[in-house]
Amino acid sequence: MLCVALYIIQAMLLCSVAVRDVKHPVRALAWLIIGIVLPFVGVGLYFVLYRRLPAQSRKQTGESPGKPDSTEVPPAISTPSGRNICRIVTHMTRAPAVPAECTVYSDGRAMYHALLRALRQARHSIDLEFYIFRADHIGMRVVDVLCEQARAGVRVRWIRDGVGSRSLPKAVVDRCEAAGIRCRVFYPVRFPWLSPRLNRRDHRKIVVVDGERAFVGGMNIGDEYTGQKDDVGRWRDTHLHIVGGGACRELSRVFERAWTLSSEERRRNNPSRHPRAVTDRLATEFSAEVAPPAHRPPPSSTHQGWVQTVDSGPDYPIPSVRNLFFAGLTQSESSVDIITPYFIPDTDLLTAMKVAVHKGVRVRLLVPEQPDHAAVGYVSRTFYPELLRAGIDVYLYQEGVLHAKVMIIDGETCVLGAANYDLRSFRTNYEVCQVVYSQALANYLERQFEADLQRSTPLNARWLANIPPWQRPVERVARLFAPLL
Structure with a gap:
């Protein structure tokens, strides 16, 4: 019974x-x-x-109620797909495209060089939001500059994710707070540990300086992103530096929302860890690591463009980032190039990719040969035969770690940010992307894409035939759990 x-x-x-x-x-x-x-x-x-979070209202997400004041497209956006995508994004975000100066970095050394320079030049405010923030060489150089600026009277606010940055020593946070930095943790992992917040992470990487310049993209704060870490090797990423008050205001809106969802630091009542003692100890401990780099940062590309910000999260009214990718595929007329470290699309996006090919669009997908998560690699490979049969060109990146997230549509519309092409980015994580309308920037990214293909292997029927027999059932089982990765 x-x-x-x-x-x-x-x-x-x-x-x-x-x-x-x-x-x-x-x-x-x-x-x-x-x-x-x-x-x-x-x-x-x-x-x-997966306990449901209450859906955030447009007021809570920083969006204006009702329809946007205007869906007028800037004349500089010339391709039909770009104009349609701009209208779609304007309707989703209630914010039109605004002019900005955009610099693309594919090398971590150059990006950190520019970031540290911008932080040192701050006069009023610095807002930082990172999924991963490490207390290594790069991380402590950033901390040093932040502490100096906070002591000089600059308002510094810092959000780190409770899982991605869980290994950050408490002593580093104590030092920052002692200098006057306001520190918060996004959904910290605390007792009873298992909670809906554990599965919902802040995957964004945002820095806004004085409300006039911002950094956003795929790079966190850590030595591995420089490509100089021996156990990691070459790191291929993409990050964007934006100069322009209108574009930065939208990123500030995203930051403010994350700030309200984050928790204040919990200080320890331990006399041996007094903030002053921690500051002095760390200043000595990391003194050898704050010298300026001896190398010259590699060149980057700066272009004028029109910019829109698209952010999303599990409690947003609509999956904006996923809808952005869908719009890019369905509105394309000639070409779509996609770079992503994780490729686990939903059925609609997979169909959109195949339909784009059927109407004559060249679709190319660049993914890493070995993702940093083995389970993701098994799942991703189950999609490749279907893509190849549909006429989509798939390339496996061979040289180091591929971590860039880029989409280029019809040689004008560029999507860059933190979101991967997977279900976690679409439904579970808090993400942000920048849509940049600029033929010059798109041409630069396309040249970079072509250079990446020289370091990649194209997939073909021979590759499919050489898949070990044991691997196919493993991949099929892994795909069953794709929504959980």
Whole structure:
């Protein structure tokens, strides 16, 4: 009798998962399998990790209520796809495209050189928001500049993600707070640890200086992004430096929303860790690591363009970043080039890629040969045969780590930011992307894309035939759990 009762309860729980996640059937299927393999435990984990957050109103997300004042497209945006994408983004974000100066960095050394220079030149305010912030050579150089500026009277606010930056020593935070920096943690991991917040991370990388210049893209704060870390090797990334008050205001809006969701630091009542003692100790400990670099940073590219900001999160009214990628594919007329370290699209995006090819658009996808997460690699490879059969060109990057997130549409519209081409970025993480309309910038990124292809291997039928037999069932099983990665 007890077994029958437990069976009925388990069946009701599984049915509740299916009904509750009916809008995301693929994710529901993954959790149903977990619930069957781990009775009660699997369903319990689902309800803890995927408890619904209340949807944020447009006032809370910083968006203006109602329709935008105007969907007029700047005359400088000349391609039909660019004009259509601009209208779509304007309607989604309630913010029109604004002019800005944009500099693209694909090398971490050059980006950090420019970032440190901008931080030193700050006069009023510095806002930082990072998924990963490490207390290594680069991280401590940034901390030194922030502390100097805070002591000089500049308002400095710093958000770090509670999981991505969980290894950051408390002593570093104490030092920053002692200097006058306001520090917050986005959804910190605290008792009882398992909560809906654990699965919802702040994946953004944003710096806004004086409300006039900003840095946004794929690079966090850490030595690995310089490509000089022996156990990592060459790092291929993309980051954007924006100069212009209008574009920076939108990024400030994104930062302010994250600031309200973040938690204040919890200070320790430990006399041995007094902020003054921590400051003095760290100043000595890292004194050898704050000297300016001896190397000359590599060149970058600066162009004028029109910019829009698209951000999204699990409690937003619509999946804006996912809709942006969909708009780029469906509105394209001649070419779409995509660079992403993680490729796990949903059905609609996969269909949009194939339909774009059917109407004559050249679609090329550049992904790493070996993603830094093995499970992601297994899942991504299950999509490649389908893409190749549809006529999409797929390339595997061979030289080091590919971490860039770039989309170039019809030689004018560029999408750069922190969001990957995967379900986690679309539904679970807090993300941000910049849409830049500039033929000059697009041409620069296309040349960079062509150079990346020289370091890549194109996929073909021979590659598919050489997949080990044991790998195919592993990949199929991994794909079942794609919505959870």
